Amino acid sequence: xxxxxxxxxxxxxxxxxxxxxxxxxxxxxxxxxxxxxxxxxxxxxxxxxxxxxxxxxxxxxxxxxxxxxxxxxxxxxxxxxxxxxxxxxxxxxxxxxxxxxxxxxxxxxxxxxxxxxxxxxxxxxxxxxxxxxxxxxxxxxxxxxxxxxxxxxxxxxxxxxxxxxxxxxxxxxxxxxxxxxxxxxxxxxxxxxxxxxxxxxxxxxxxxxxxxxxxxxxxxxx
Numbered sequence: 480x481x482x483x484x485x486x487x488x489x490x491x492x493x494x495x496x497x498x499x500x501x502x503x504x505x506x507x508x509x510x511x512x513x514x515x516x517x518x519x520x521x522x523x524x525x526x527x528x529x530x531x532x533x534x535x536x537x538x539x540x541x542x543x544x545x546x547x548x549x550x551x552x553x554x555x556x557x558x559x560x561x562x563x564x565x566x567x568x569x570x571x572x573x574x575x576x577x578x579x580x581x582x583x584x585x586x587x588x589x590x591x592x593x594x595x596x597x598x599x600x601x602x603x604x605x606x607x608x609x610x611x612x613x614x615x616x617x618x619x620x621x622x623x624x625x626x627x628x629x630x631x632x633x634x635x636x637x638x639x640x641x642x643x644x645x646x647x648x649x650x651x652x653x654x655x656x657x658x659x660x661x662x663x664x665x666x667x668x669x670x671x672x673x674x675x676x677x678x679x680x681x682x683x684x685x686x687x688x689x690x691x692x693x694x695x696x697x698x699x700x701x
Contacts, residue, residue: 522610522641524582524600528633531589533626535633538583538597543574545594546585549618556616558653560681577614586617586630595621598630600638605674609644613682615656622655631663632697639690644671648682660686664696 525537538546549555550573553565563569577583582600587593596617603609612634617627638645647665649656665686669676676685 522600522638524580524602525584526637528584528637530629530633532629533589533595534587535584535598535630536587538577538585540578542585542594543571546574546597547571549594549596550616552619554619558650558655560650560652573614583614586626588621588626595626598634600634603644603646603671605676606644606671608642609646609671610638610642611646611648612638613648627659628662631659635663635688635693636697639693643690645688645693646671646676647686647688648679649684649686650681651683657684657686664688664692666692 526535527537528535547567547570550570551565551567553562556562556564561569561573564573577597577599580599580601582602584598585594586596586598588595596615598615599613601611601613603611612631615627615630617630621627635645647656647660649660665688668685668687669678671687678685
């Protein structure tokens with residue numbers, strides 16, 4: 480969450496009340512009064528993010544069938560610890576967890592209108608200045624091209640409006656996902672601001688992208 484202060488010229492007249500701000504007596508410049516507006520910017524875990532080739536929108540209950548059409552491919556989970564997620568009953572649990580997280584997205588191919596995968600934002604317990612991107616999968620025909628990088632670029636651009644760090648938790652055997660994050664500039668880490676990060680049994684490798692490094696590497700990430 481960020482507190483943003485904006486000032487606006489009021490001329491000779493100051494309002495009696497404002498919805499989202501207050502008059503600061505000290506803000507007087509050459510006889511012109513200014514209004515200081517303080518806006519609270521909070522991280523919405525499910526915005527709609529759009530690009531020419533794809534859209535990320537909040538996952539909905541009615542998306543289960545279409546998303547399972549993608550997830551039913553066993554090869555998607557080949558390097559994932561949950562290799563049985565291609566089964567309907569296992570995937571339904573994964574889907575329910577995503578809905579409960581309130582941070583899950585459906586990924587839509589704008590050219591076909593079809594759902595091609597899913598991803599999530601998730602809070603990081605160890606730090607308020609960080610967010611996690613994970614639980615990502617795409618249909619195999621979208622591997623190796625622009626779609627994953629565009630999707631991550633949309634999420635990183637959005638996230639860095641609110642936080643200074645983005646983390647990715649990946650299984651040590653999932654080399655495909657590790658390489659994808661490395662292309663975005665991700666570096667392996669075990670600490671965040673000096674605080675040890677708790678690894679997970681199925682995601683022992685943690686990658687870290689900082690806001691400052693993303694500003695430098697953003698253009699070359701595609």
